[in-house]
Amino acid sequence: MKIRSVKLLTDKLERLKTFYSQVLGLPAIDEGERAFTVGAGSSQLIFEQASAAGASPYYHLAFDIPANKTEEALSWLQSxxxxxxxxxxxxxxxxxxxWNAESVYFYDPAGNIVEFIARRNLNRVSHDPFAPGSLLNISEIGLAVHDVPQAKALLASRFAIGxxxxxxxxxxxxxxxxxxxxxxxxxxxxxxxxxxAYRFGTEVVIEGAGRKGEFEMDGYPYRIVSL
Structure with a gap:
């Protein structure tokens, strides 16, 4: 299953735009007054202005990096x-x-918990210096729920995701x-x-799940689209 795009809310739109496009150096795809989109390998990351006054959304998301680049990623982030x-x-x-993997973590300017994860089982290695292009895709997005087994069964039945x-x-x-x-x-x-973990509006577009369609989880601000 691939994550094609993730749309998240923020009350720090301009700071995140600067961080992801200039500090991390991810390519800009779209930009407007209330949203922007950057590319991360085969995925797109979208931030949209939160409509609720005083809202300070934050999320957990992970980007895959080559399996041999963890130490370089550390130095690159610190630089x-x-x-x-x-x-x-x-x-x-x-x-x-x-999981045969290792990760490093940091906060972006909105307090999102960002993870760079190297998954050895995928055997994706690179001999080029670590750079913005070393972010291969968005591989994880966190969803806070009140009942994990129930939510797991619901999503498994809707999209046939194991x-x-x-x-x-x-x-x-x-x-x-x-x-x-x-x-x-x-x-x-x-x-x-x-x-x-807390609930904030999230939209995820996935591809390669067992079933296609759109789904909004009752009681949660989550929308999942399976292509």
């Missing part, structure tokens, strides 16, 4: 003045043995290594951050 988030043990790199690896009552990853919808129980703290 751009981006503070890296440390894990509970003080380390900068999270190791996921079950679970990736073993989840739990407060966490589940739906899809595969190319793209994952990350279900987190409400108020569970996102790894690589000190922020609790």
């Amino acid at each position: 751009r003045g981006i503070p890296l988030n440390r894990l509970s043990g003080g380390e900068l790199v999270a190791q996921f043995e079950a 679970e990736y690896r073993d989840g739990s009552d407060d966490f589940a990853a739906l899809g595969d290594e190319d793209g994952l919808l990350i279900l987190s129980s409400h108020n569970r703290v996102w790894l690589g951050s000190d922020k609790a």
Whole structure:
């Protein structure tokens, strides 16, 4: 399953536009007064101005990077003045043995928890210096829910999306290594951050799920389109 685009809300539109297009150097695709779009490999990231006064949305999202570029990614982010988030043990790199992957985390100017993840199973390596083009795609978007098993069953039945690896009552990853919808129980703290999962308006366009169609989750501000 591939994530083709993700649309998120923000109350810091101009700061995010500068960050993603100038600091991270992602190519601009579209720009307006209330939204902008940048490219990240085969995916598009869209930020739209939040309509509610005082709203400060934040999300967890992950970008895939080549499997051999974690250390270069660390140096590259630091060279751009981006503070890296440390894990509970003080380390900068999270190791996921079950996923055969490793990640680094940081906040963008709106407090979104951004992850660069190197998935060794995909065998995507690069011998070029780390650069904006090293972001291969958006591979994860987090969705906070009150009942993870119920939400998992609902999405599985609607789109025929299977679970990736073993989840739990407060966490589940739906899809595969190319793209994952990350279900987190409400108020569970996102790894690589000190922020609790919360519900904010999210639109995701996926491709390669078992079924096509559009779906809005009852009780949640989430819209998922399967191509």
